[in-house]
Amino acid sequence: MSGHILELHQVRKHFRNFTLSDINFTLPKGYIMGLVGPNGAGKSTTIKSIMNTVDIDSGSIRVLGKDTKKNEAAVKSTIGYVSDTCIFGDTWTVKNVAFLMKHIHPSWNSTTFNDYVKEFELPWNKPLKDFSRGMKLKLMLAAALSRDTSFLLLDEPTGGLDPVMRDRFLQLMQQYVEGGEHSILFSTHITTDLEKIADYITFIHGGNMIFTGETEELRSSFCLIKGSDRELKELKAEPVGIRRSSFGFEALMRTEHIRSLPHTVVVEAPTLDDIVVFHTLGNKESSLL
Amino acid sequence: MRVIISNSAGLPIYTQIKNQIKDAVLTGEFKEGDALPSIRKLAAELRVSVITTTKAYSELEDEGFISAVQGKGYFVTLNKERIREEYLYKIEHQLLEAIEFAKAAGITREELLETMSFLMREEDL
């Protein structure tokens, strides 16, 4: 068996007005990968493809070396899934969830679950429809962490969490991979959380994969430049994305073009946010010049 | 050991970690044979990615400050030659700064050397 927890090969899915195409990436054991991109980029579709709830048109997805379509049940017993929409019934209570999970998963650990419920201050007997978004997330997280899994699949998990819980969440994620046997794939558009703890980043935009690799490599393959309109005219290489104001411009460039830049522009290292934002802005404005 | 990571330092995070561990070794906070936290433990403690700490450790290993023992983790190795070199580099760096200051203030070569030998006498070198 390979050392990869997750392998996506040439994954393609066509919808009426959106196509996810040629998604290829692998996630090794023991690491955290962030799936980033603006809303509607295809992050959720990618994650649902891994869960096989989205039926891919072509390509293959393997979890621990097993094809997800052919071994649906076996694959899912190793995955803990958390999503920004609740996966449990509206009328259920935390007690109901605990009952179900205990009977469904042989590896379910009631003590661990009880501890999380206590820590997250979740009420045992309240129907989930009265839970806030953050509470639902906490419940799903507690459920995912209370059984033996080798892979956490998290779809926008930090959206409804306050800063304190977000911090705790990141800590839990790092503890999860600490042993070196477990991996995490999580999609988010709040990249500040991710920037530090993600070992790998896969960046999707408009259904296409822009980048997959080490986080540092992504950041170092782009640079953020700032300057005046006059300097913008001197740019020889096409920027990836550009934002203009009455005081000048900011643009994201590929690092290989750094030598061709006018000497007077300010060059900075971009954050992940910058990279996502500028890809979305595009360079339409610069072509108008 | 104290490791502080700054987001505004301009240095990559792995370099910051590397430098601070190096300082701990140089100042004698870490003794020869001391065990370092594991790569994954350190990553979780510092809230940084595993790849970042891996990179910091492997550079420290290349520079001879720590060495990996299979199955046991990382240990401080006091490579005397290496540390001497590191100190010499620091001395050069700081003397260079002193020379720059001297230039800027119009202090002569003689004056600078005199200050130097006076300070050395005071410190019994």
Place this chain on the structure above:
Amino acid sequence: MNAIKNCLLVDLMSVMSKKSLLLFVALLLFYTYLQSGPIMIILPFMFAFFPFVNEDKGVTALYFSPSGKKDVVRARYLYCMLLLLATLLISAVAVPVMTAVTDKDLQLMNPSEYLFLFAAFTTMMAILLPFYFKYGYAKCQYSMIAVVFGVGILGMTIRKIPWLSKALQHLATLDQTLVSEIAAGAAAVMLLVSLAVSTSIVVKKDI
């Protein structure tokens, strides 16, 4: 097998958690008391679509249970049949008890009446379930009303068409055991076809 059991548990939880199980039983007993007869079919019918109400398109068990899409569908069909079985069992116990403790003289249905009940319920499930899997609860909730109206209109139409109503009258004179067996058999076949249709719908569907 385990995968189906897990999904079935999830389906049952939708009924349990609504605290409607008590209501279910209470209503059933009440109806049984009023008249032990085919009216009780309303009850399993009411609860059959509960699992679709709660969950996003009725199959979120896929996200936390080690089950495949096929398992979810099979479990849902099994769940509906279990509802019918529970209804029939409860009435079979309730009728003698009611007769014993009250002054009403209730009669248990005869076997062919049970078979007719099974045929009616199964046929409705066979027709409706694929639609629920395809379009989800929100779009299908009116279909129940449509079915009730449909049955009414069908009844009126039959009465207006002489040869059809004659055929039905003729059917009533035949051996009821045989007719009920044929009806039940046909309904069972329909259910299996429906299961295959629902499975192919869900397997291809993006949730």
